[in-house]
Amino acid sequence: xxxxxxxxxxxxxxxxxxxxxxxxxxxxxxxxxxxxxxxxxxxxxxxxxxxxxxxxxxxxxxxxxxxxxxxxxxxxxxxxxxxxxxxxxxxxxxxxxxxxxxxxxxxxxxxxxxxxxxxxxxxxxxxxxxxxxxxxxxxxxxxxxxxxxxxxxxxxxxxxxxxxxxxxxxxxxxxxxxxxxxxxxxxxxxxxxxxxxxxxxxxxxxxxxxxxxxxxxxxxxxxxxxxxxxxxxxxxxxxxxxxxxxxxxxxxxxxxxxxxxxxxxxxxxxxxxxxxxxxxxxxxxx
Amino acid sequence: xxxxxxxxxxxxxxxxxxxxxxxxxxxxxxxxxxxxxxxxxxxxxxxxxxxxxxxxxxxxxxxxxxxxxxxxxxxxxxxxxxxxxxxxxxxxxxxxxxxxxxxxxxxxxxxxxxxxxxxxxxxxxxxxxxxxxxxxxxxxxxxxxxxxxxxxxxxxxxxxxxxxxxxxxxxxxxxxxxxxxxxxxxxxxxxxxxxxxxxxxxxxxxxxxxxxxxxxxxxxxxxxxxxxxxxxxxxxxxxxxxxxxxxxxxxxxxxxxxxxxxxxxxxxxxxxxxxxxxxxxxxxxxxxxxxxxxxxxxxxxxxxxxxxxxxxxxxxxxxxxxxxxxxxxxxxxxxxxxxxxxxxxxxxxxxxxxxxxxxxxxxxxxxxxxxxxxxxxxxxxxx
Numbered sequence: 049x050x051x052x053x054x055x056x057x058x059x060x061x062x063x064x065x066x067x068x069x070x071x072x073x074x075x076x077x078x079x080x081x082x083x084x085x086x087x088x089x090x091x092x093x094x095x096x097x098x099x100x101x102x103x104x105x106x107x108x109x110x111x112x113x114x115x116x117x118x119x120x121x122x123x124x125x126x127x128x129x130x131x132x133x134x135x136x137x138x139x140x141x142x143x144x145x146x147x148x149x150x151x152x153x154x155x156x157x158x159x160x161x162x163x164x165x166x167x168x169x170x171x172x173x174x175x176x177x178x179x180x181x182x183x184x185x186x187x188x189x190x191x192x193x194x195x196x197x198x199x200x201x202x203x204x205x206x207x208x209x210x211x212x213x214x215x216x217x218x219x220x221x222x223x224x225x226x227x228x229x230x231x232x233x234x235x236x237x238x239x240x241x242x243x244x245x246x247x248x249x250x251x252x253x254x255x256x257x258x259x260x261x262x263x264x265x266x267x268x269x270x271x272x273x274x275x276x277x278x279x280x281x282x283x284x285x286x287x288x289x290x291x292x293x294x295x296x297x298x299x300x301x302x303x304x305x306x307x308x309x310x311x312x313x314x315x316x317x318x319x320x321x322x323x324x325x326x327x328x329x330x331x332x333x334x
Numbered sequence: 335x336x337x338x339x340x341x342x343x344x345x346x347x348x349x350x351x352x353x354x355x356x357x358x359x360x361x362x363x364x365x366x367x368x369x370x371x372x373x374x375x376x377x378x379x380x381x382x383x384x385x386x387x388x389x390x391x392x393x394x395x396x397x398x399x400x401x402x403x404x405x406x407x408x409x410x411x412x413x414x415x416x417x418x419x420x421x422x423x424x425x426x427x428x429x430x431x432x433x434x435x436x437x438x439x440x441x442x443x444x445x446x447x448x449x450x451x452x453x454x455x456x457x458x459x460x461x462x463x464x465x466x467x468x469x470x471x472x473x474x475x476x477x478x479x480x481x482x483x484x485x486x487x488x489x490x491x492x493x494x495x496x497x498x499x500x501x502x503x504x505x506x507x508x509x510x511x512x513x514x515x516x517x518x519x520x521x522x523x524x525x526x527x528x529x530x531x532x533x534x535x536x537x538x539x540x541x542x543x544x545x546x547x548x549x550x551x552x553x554x555x556x557x558x559x560x561x562x563x564x565x566x567x568x569x570x571x572x573x574x575x576x577x578x579x580x581x582x583x584x585x586x587x588x589x590x591x592x593x594x595x596x597x598x599x600x601x602x603x604x605x606x607x608x609x610x611x612x613x614x615x616x617x618x619x620x621x622x623x624x625x626x627x628x629x630x631x632x633x634x635x636x637x638x639x640x641x642x643x644x645x646x647x648x649x650x651x652x653x654x655x656x657x658x659x660x661x662x663x664x665x666x667x668x669x670x671x672x673x674x675x676x677x678x679x680x681x682x683x684x685x686x687x688x689x690x691x692x693x694x695x696x697x698x699x700x701x702x703x704x705x706x707x708x709x710x711x712x713x714x715x716x717x
Binding site: 061063064093094095097099107109110113114115116117118119120122123126127128129130131132133134135137138155156159312315316319320323329330331332334 | 364402407431561565570578
């Protein structure tokens with residue numbers, strides 16, 4: 049029997065599919081595993097908000113049938129911080145790309161992680177700016193060619209796992225889009241863990257990146273991700289490399305520490321209680 | 335009953351604090367900002383006060399993030415504000431466009447100092463009034479209010495929230511440094527004396543809700559995230575359902591027109607000016623912010639000397655009070671425009687009145703014009 053509707057269709061927004069992503073792109077895997085994770089967790093979908101920035105994966109906030117906001121380039125986390133700080137009842141998820149989150153939006157990422165504000169950030173890392181035609185970005189591998197590194201990239205890329213861990217994230221994982229089930233399990237873990245959680249998902253971009261770098265067809269990039277990734281849980285994030293010969297994947301950080309919105313509410317309560325006890329309206333000099 | 339959010343009573347305080355109290359009285363429960371002179375006191379006061387009323391103060395990593403964060407809180411249904419000065423205001427411009435495009439009600443306070451660049455952080459200025467209108471890219475209209483006293487800073491901050499909620503727009507409170515740091519009497523009214531406007535909520539059930547479908551007044555009702563409407567907003571050109579429309583010329587024109595027209599058509603309700611001695615004036619002095627104080631003193635003294643001088647104060651700077659200028663244009667021989675910059679609002683006046691009969695009185699890097707200085711401009715050519 050051929051099923052007429054996709055089992056995840058109820059999770060997607062009417063009129064927004066088909067998506068804009070190229071054949072061979074990994075973003076579809078991220079979308080479907082995110083939706084499956086929500087389904088399996090039986091989350092109250094009225095309380096889940098997806099925020100994204102600019103780029104191919106940035107369209108995801110419109111594809112999901114949830115509350116969604118598509119911000120300016122790089123500002124998804126900053127928007128999400130304001131939303132979560134005032135609406136701690138919401139489950140806030142940021143899904144965006146490597147350029148959006150770590151070049152133009154890098155400042156917001158490290159500071160949101162530092163605050164340990166409860167949200168899940170999922171990064172589709174495809175090593176380049178796909179939507180604008182394949183320019184180099186903060187994760188482009190050394191010596192690789194892009195339209196703006198025509199002679200080879202001479203800038204050292206970020207190790208996103210190390211950056212997230214050093215900035216204070218309480219959960220950090222990296223997978224590739226070949227690790228379909230692992231992605232789902234990781235998303236489920238991140239969504240249920242309190243604090244700033246981060247998942248990097250290395251995603252093929254055959255159209256803009258692969259074909260310029262050793263991998264002429266989509267299958268070549270799939271095979272690279274499959275053959276070279278090694279699961280090494282809780283490896284020192286500093287050593288969790290992404291290279292041509294080895295991609296270290298797994299969970300690297302899973303710790304507990306006080307979360308921002310909890311601390312905020314606790315402090316607010318004690319301030320108000322003290323004012324009540326002292327019979328004062330305010331502490332502020334006016 | 336005493337309420338923590340509206341501290342009714344009489345105070346002797348500064349403009350920045352009056353601004354913060356006005357925001358809280360208007361229902362603001364989220365402030366995101368970044369320290370900058372001369373707006374820091376707004377943030378400091380919000381940091382103390384917001385937790386007392388169940389609100390959140392959040393210091394962001396920069397001004398770009400500050401605006402993004404208040405748009406986020408606004409979509410969460412919380413009245414939100416940030417405060418900055420010229421350099422921070424420049425950083426905010428891209429996301430001001432996002433607030434325009436996604437129709438997020440927010441309030442941005444700009445306590446103006448001298449520029450360009452770092453300029454003179456502790457000195458007053460009115461050098462951001464054109465940036466307020468034209469700083470972000472694309473076609474849009476904006477509302478900007480300019481208080482002339484500590485009391486008016488409180489009143490106009492309340493009004494800024496009301497206008498933001500009424501029209502789903504970012505509203506600017508353009509305070510110059512002198513007003514921000516000046517101390518004078520502030521009367522905070524009791525809660526029942528305050529008019530508070532809240533955004534329109536959708537009356538349709540979630541499955542029929544079209545987030546950018548406007549009512550007759552061109553303003554769409556606004557749902558809140560987390561209440562089951564499951565709606566989507568984007569900075570891309572979008573149709574009434576919120577879906578991106580990146581190729582349709584028709585949708586681009588329709589959306590841009592509506593975003594502008596919802597302000598243009600309501601100028602009458604939005605614009606406020608102050609008028610003194612205008613009925614028989616043959617010379618009119620136009621000013622706003624702190625300069626308006628000297629201007630009122632100057633026309634009063636001019637009258638004592640027999641000069642038929644009048645005063646037009648721009649409480650609303652944007653949308654520009656064109657009709658109010660036109661109303662005096664046929665009656666006066668000359669217009670004097672005084673502002674603390676090297677020629678900004680005077681350009682708007684020139685669009686409505688013969689530029690050869692306009693005297694421009696700039697002021698850079700000092701306190702505002704003294705009444706005596708302005709008086710010389712009023713007296714000139716007077717026969």
